[in-house]
Amino acid sequence: xxxxxxxxxxxxxxxxxxxxxxxxxxxxxxxxxxxxxxxxxxxxxxxxxxxxxxxxxxxxxxxxxxxxxxxxxxxxxxxxxxxxxxxxxxxxxxxxxxxxxxxxxxxxxxxxxxxxxxxxxxxxxxxxxxxxxxxxxxxxxxxxxxxxxxxxxxxxxxxxxxxxxxxxxxxxxxxxxxxxxxxxxxxxxxxxxxxxxxxxxxxxxxxxxxxxxxxxxxxxxxxxxxxxxxxxxxxxxxxxxxxxxxxxxxxxxxxxxxxxxxxxxxxxxxxxxxxxxxxxxxxxxxxxxxxxxxxxxxxxxxxxxxxxxxxxxxxxxxxxxxxxxxxxxxxxxxxxxxxxxxxxxxx
Numbered sequence: 001x002x003x004x005x006x007x008x009x010x011x012x013x014x015x016x017x018x019x020x021x022x023x024x025x026x027x028x029x030x031x032x033x034x035x036x037x038x039x040x041x042x043x044x045x046x047x048x049x050x051x052x053x054x055x056x057x058x059x060x061x062x063x064x065x066x067x068x069x070x071x072x073x074x075x076x077x078x079x080x081x082x083x084x085x086x087x088x089x090x091x092x093x094x095x096x097x098x099x100x101x102x103x104x105x106x107x108x109x110x111x112x113x114x115x116x117x118x119x120x121x122x123x124x125x126x127x128x129x130x131x132x133x134x135x136x137x138x139x140x141x142x143x144x145x146x147x148x149x150x151x152x153x154x155x156x157x158x159x160x161x162x163x164x165x166x167x168x169x170x171x172x173x174x175x176x177x178x179x180x181x182x183x184x185x186x187x188x189x190x191x192x193x194x195x196x197x198x199x200x201x202x203x204x205x206x207x208x209x210x211x212x213x214x215x216x217x218x219x220x221x222x223x224x225x226x227x228x229x230x231x232x233x234x235x236x237x238x239x240x241x242x243x244x245x246x247x248x249x250x251x252x253x254x255x256x257x258x259x260x261x262x263x264x265x266x267x268x269x270x271x272x273x274x275x276x277x278x279x280x281x282x283x284x285x286x287x288x289x290x291x292x293x294x295x296x297x298x299x300x301x302x303x304x305x306x307x308x309x310x311x312x313x314x315x316x317x318x319x320x321x322x323x324x325x326x327x328x329x330x331x332x333x334x335x336x337x338x339x340x341x342x343x344x345x346x347x
Contacts, residue, residue: 012053012328013115015108017320019046019099020142022276023233024240026209027153028201036161037153039213040138041169042146042316048092048104051328052112055086062089064105071109071130078129081117096184098276103139106130107320115322128159135195137161147317148221150213169315170224174291176264176298178281180254182307185277186247194247205239212236226286230271233284237273253278256308263301267294
């Protein structure tokens with residue numbers, strides 16, 4: 001039986017949360033008793049989306065169903081909920097691509113349970129329950145706020161890295177994403193090993209990264225100076241990429257990325273780099289016209305490499321979408337209706 005102590009009056013909930021770009025760490029030196037700190041942003045067109053309702057057990061359908069089931073079991077157990085959840089995962093962010101798939105799926109699942117059972121928990125509390133945010137708070141911040149996020153890293157008593165700056169990203173700027181579908185970013189045990197074995201970052205480099213963030217990146221966003229922003233991001237990416245080169249085999253994890261990003265810079269990008277461990281690369285442009293021109297050119301240059309794919313996206317300045325309804329039909333677009341035909345989500 002479902003636990004009536006927590007049960008919401010509304011029967012269905014839909015959660016949609018955007019992918020994020022992780023643009024770099026600030027302090028991997030740790031000399032001030034805080035470590036990591038990072039910056040990143042939410043982007044549109046790539047998202048994790050799911051629809052959930054009550055059930056006596058955990059029933060999850062769609063991509064990443066096993067991972068989502070594990071998250072659901074953890075949340076239900078942690079809060080002592082006797083009921084379950086039935087969930088259809090409509091779309092997911094690509095795994096191990098540097099776009100924050102794990103954090104967004106975990107928060108989407110946890111938020112669906114929190115909403116249906118009236119837990120009223122904040123994203124950072126749900127993230128802590130699922131042991132997310134071990135090093136970066138960017139994914140938690142973009143889920144909660146959207147836009148451009150800076151987190152304050154981890155101190156001696158940190159549960160999840162706190163968001164210390166949230167600012168809207170200029171709506172007219174565009175980002176070209178570069179996907180290498182023949183490569184995969186470091187994750188799991190190799191990722192933990194890399195952080196445990198790499199030496200502390202040079203204190204001067206950490207100081208420069210913090211200075212770039214405070215005195216170039218955030219002011220450039222406030223003044224909508226795409227050239228200054230891109231220049232600072234590229235400088236930061238070079239420092240961070242070279243620090244992690246030993247672990248990922250070079251400044252970038254994809255063997256094609258250095259050349260592609262240089263080509264995009266020649267085509268008008270103001271700045272470029274790799275999101276998290278990659279392999280996804282990114283390049284910033286001052287407007288859609290400039291980005292579209294570069295996208296057409298770069299596709300022609302690289303059409304011989306079948307594993308390389310490009311996509312133009314915009315910033316996402318809205319937080320994750322949480323929609324409740326008494327009817328599943330009110331939560332679905334026509335394309336999603338077709339995906340639900342063979343799933344009995346309406347108990």
